[in-house]
Amino acid sequence: MQEQSNQPSPDHGKAVRLDAFGGPDVLDVREVLAPQAGPGQIRVRVTAAGLNPMDWFMTSDADTAARFGLTLPAGFGTDYAGVVDQVGDGVSDFAAGDRVFGGALSRAVADFVVVDAGGETAANEAHHTPDGIDDRIAATLTIAGRTASAALAAIAPGPDDTVLIGGAGGGVGVFAVQLARIAGARVIGTGSPSSADYLRELGAEPVAYGDGLADRVRALAPDGVTAAMDLHGVETVHVAREIGVQDDRICTIAAQVDGVTAANGANAVPGALEEIARLVAAGQLHVPIAESFPVEQIRRAVELQAGRHVRGKIVIDL
Known part of the structure; x- marks a missing residue:
């Protein structure tokens, strides 16, 4: 048969x-x-x-x-x-x-x-x-790459920036951390204590989320943080404001906060996804x-x- x-x-x-x-x-x-x-x-x-x-x-x-x-x-x-x-x-x-x-x-x-x-x-x-x-x-x-690209465009990080990324180890964070590093920025990424080594592999300096986050970020970046994106909720938004980041350099993807840009993958610039694919193919983005x-x-x-x-x-x- x-x-x-x-x-x-x-x-x-x-x-x-x-x-x-x-x-x-x-x-x-x-x-x-x-x-x-x-x-x-x-x-x-x-x-x-x-x-x-x-x-x-x-x-x-x-x-x-x-x-x-x-x-x-x-x-x-x-x-x-x-x-x-x-x-x-x-x-x-x-x-x-x-x-x-x-x-x-x-x-x-x-x-x-x-x-x-x-x-x-x-x-x-x-x-x-x-x-x-x-x-x-x-x-x-597609979704994570477009969303990360839109978030990066909202805060426009460069070599003179220190960027705080909340939820840095998640699906969008994987792209956002690496794209910010490719742009030349220093990246501090929030996560659980057990994710520290993983965040370092992505190119972020890890910091534990939760109570006391603002003080921990200040200790890591005594000269200040210049931009932030919250990829999980609003904790990073509140901390960024507390440590002096201006609202026009903060964005969210999963929450609406008055005065802060809500990045959406549907608004990614034309060619963003092709550029991400090119970076992956070239071995520059993992x-x-x-x-x-x-x-x-x-x-x-x-x-x-x-x-x-x-x-x-x-x-x-x-």
Whole structure:
């Protein structure tokens, strides 16, 4: 008897689906009809999907999902990497067999995704994957890379700056710390005491978050801190203000604070993601993979991601 192939057919494939908004327990892996590329679109055979906090946040309840335009039944995940396997009419920039990465809002954890060939936002885009970047790494770049780039643009660090980065070891922090260092800035990064060596590897000088943070930062930087970004909440914003950082040199990504810029990956400058991919391919920017999971373990992977203590990125293999 002929053995059944484990590879998905062009007409069917696995995808993570949810019929109700909630926690990891609502996520199921199902066999579904594969989407077909229409005019101006490409279909990608996904090999890896990177997880981000926004994935579980925007599917956690109906009100939050509505803000992102999500309705039930819904898919899951946004960052993907893979190979083009279908090209719609009018597409000239991509061909079947091209390696690509990008974003497909709340539908990336699937064997196949369809995106617009000319899409320019993390919700719907594709970019050629540079040689030298494997698919697991490529699948981590879109959301975190765009967000870090937007945060860096908001505070514009340079060689004369000392930058305080709150949540420096998280998915966005991995990029933000290294991009700030590439810009020539000194970086002080907050994290747990156990993350100190990890932060040093990224290029940050570690400092423990929590009570007394302002005094610890002053001890590390007696000449002052000139810019700050809070990648977790608002603790770093308050500390930055306390030690004299001006509001126009502070930004957040996960909270709204009056007078402080809220950086959003959707507002990253054109070409930001391609530049990050170039830096990765050139070996100037390193993306640590905290752990990878087969798609069948999606619930376990999201539980780990939702714990907000991951050092680096989590990837789903498809």
